[in-house]
Amino acid sequence: MHRLAVLLAALTGILCAKNVTNPYQxxxxxxxxxxxxxxxxxxxxxxxxxxxxxxxxxxxxxxxxxxxxxxxxxxxxxxxxxxxxxxxxxxxxxxxxxxxxxxxxxxxxxxxxxxxxxxxxxxxxxxxxxxxxxxxxxxxxxxxxxxxxxxxxxxxxxxxxxxxxxxxxxxxxxxxxxxxxxxxxxxxxxxxxxxxxxxxxxxxxxxxxxxxxxxxxxxxxxxxxxxxxxxxxxxxSWGIAFVHGSFHRILNDLDLAELMAVATPESPNWYSLEKKANLAGYPLPAGTRIRWESxxxxxxxxxxxxxxxxxxxxxxxxxxxxxxxxxxxxxxxxxxxxxxxxxxxxxxxxxxx
Missing domain, CATH: 3.20.20.80 (Glycosidases)
Incomplete structure (x- = not known):
């Protein structure tokens, strides 16, 4: 239930970001x-x-x-x-x-x-x-x-x-x-x-x-x-990758939809990789935690x-x-x-x- 709530919150963020008709609602x-x-x-x-x-x-x-x-x-x-x-x-x-x-x-x-x-x-x-x-x-x-x-x-x-x-x-x-x-x-x-x-x-x-x-x-x-x-x-916006609890790298030009397709949401702006993946052109090991910032x-x-x-x-x-x-x-x-x-x-x- 917690993961579903986090996922819905993230999706809401994407939709709001694309709301060009009334971005200041x-x-x-x-x-x-x-x-x-x-x-x-x-x-x-x-x-x-x-x-x-x-x-x-x-x-x-x-x-x-x-x-x-x-x-x-x-x-x-x-x-x-x-x-x-x-x-x-x-x-x-x-x-x-x-x-x-x-x-x-x-x-x-x-x-x-x-x-x-x-x-x-x-x-x-x-x-x-x-x-x-x-x-x-x-x-x-x-x-x-x-x-x-x-x-x-x-x-x-x-x-x-x-x-x-x-x-x-x-x-x-x-x-x-x-x-x-x-x-x-x-x-x-x-x-x-x-x-x-x-x-x-x-x-x-x-x-x-x-x-x-x-x-x-x-x-x-x-x-x-x-x-x-x-x-x-x-x-x-970008992603900040942490490996083994330490800063690893900045993921420039990372798309949130790309991140959500391979990572598990932990909280509204934190995601984790359950298996190794490539994001923004960089290979990342399983267990990587990514903070999404925008x-x-x-x-x-x-x-x-x-x-x-x-x-x-x-x-x-x-x-x-x-x-x-x-x-x-x-x-x-x-x-x-x-x-x-x-x-x-x-x-x-x-x-x-």
Whole structure:
């Protein structure tokens, strides 16, 4: 009986997630003047980019595109390079930098890294006026990361002959404790309202987003944060696999129906494998426990409401969805409603309401 109840609860979740006619049936979506512009992240480094026609329904004016990562090899080196950035909408290159790639870098090495980043961005293609760096810097890499931002701004502006803004992603803990973590010398920040929990902790219920966790981070310090903050909300799901009680791996792009077809439900978001199986392209042994995590319409509506009450007003704030999925996103009336409720709009004739 318990397993049947859990299965019914999971099925209800799937049906609710697909209810595009009234995704906010169980939660209010407040109209506000919080953001002026909508946008998406495109994190996959392969495949075509969405264009204006696909994004016009969202009134989106730009996309944040992951160009490549900077990882630690024999010094910092690029990985996962996107080669095609063809689209008719504005692109902001995003460079993901791992913490080890910044460790123990000299001033000369930081300058060389900035030059290599600018060179590779130019090779891939760039016609905008903003570059974004994504790095969860720590006390040991703060100076290197902040110096890299300054070097990158100077070099990119010189290369393209126009002012280039450098934005940086900002984690919630970096806002709450900004007096100790420091303020990056960026032109603006992108506050990440996701990946806020303890992913590898068995007692965690949802490491992507929890309202109680968000409230704890968004204290009075957020109004004192000196950088203008855009905000990114999550629209993704994944499975977290545990083997023998220990974190094993993230199962990206795991479909809940795929999981339910081979796993036994334990509770509304926990499943177990009674025999070995392949999920999201990975072999998993019998006994694997999987925590299913997702962010739904009401989570995003709640996050938007909380942010509108805690962040200071800003005329040109952007709201971004992480991340774009050509099948899922284009059918999400909920995301269209979310952008419109936030106050985001598109001034161009090509955008539709």
């Amino acid at each position: 169980s939660c209010p979506l407040e109209k506000m003047q919080f953001a002026s512009e909508g946008s998406f992240y495109v994190w996959n480094t392969t495949g075509p980019l969405p264009g204006a026609a696909a994004l016009s329904r969202f009134s989106a004016q730009r996309i944040y595109v992951r160009y490549f990562d900077v990882v630690n090899g024999e010094g910092p080196e690029p990985a996962g390079i996107r080669h095609d950035v063809t689209t008719d909408i504005e692109v902001v290159p995003v460079i993901y930098i791992t913490v080890p790639a910044l460790e123990r870098l000299s001033k000369e090495q930081i300058s060389s890294l900035a030059q290599n980043i600018v060179r590779l961005i130019g090779k891939i293609g760039f016609s905008g006026n903003e570059i974004q760096l994504d790095c969860d810097w720590n006390a040991g890499t703060k100076i290197a990361f902040f110096s890299l931002i300054q070097e990158l701004r100077e070099l990119s502006s010189r290369k393209w002959g126009r002012p280039i803004q450098i934005s940086a992603t900002i984690r919630l803990h970096q806002v709450k404790y900004f007096r100790s973590t420091g303020i990056p010398p960026a032109d603006r920040g992108m506050l990440m309202m996701y990946n806020m929990g303890q992913l590898a902790d068995l007692t965690e219920t949802n490491s992507i987003f929890r309202m109680d966790t968000a409230r704890r981070y968004l204290n009075k310090n957020v109004r004192e944060y000196p950088l203008p903050l855009d905000v990114a909300l999550a629209d993704f 962010v739904g319409p009401c989570d995003r509506a709640g996050a938007l409401s909380l942010l509108s009450k805690t962040l200071p007003a800003m005329k040109d704030r952007r709201i971004a969805i992480f991340d774009y999925n050509s099948v899922k996103s284009e059918s999400h009336q909920e995301l269209i409603d979310l952008f419109h409720a936030s106050g985001a709009h598109c001034p161009h004739d090509s955008c539709s309401d």
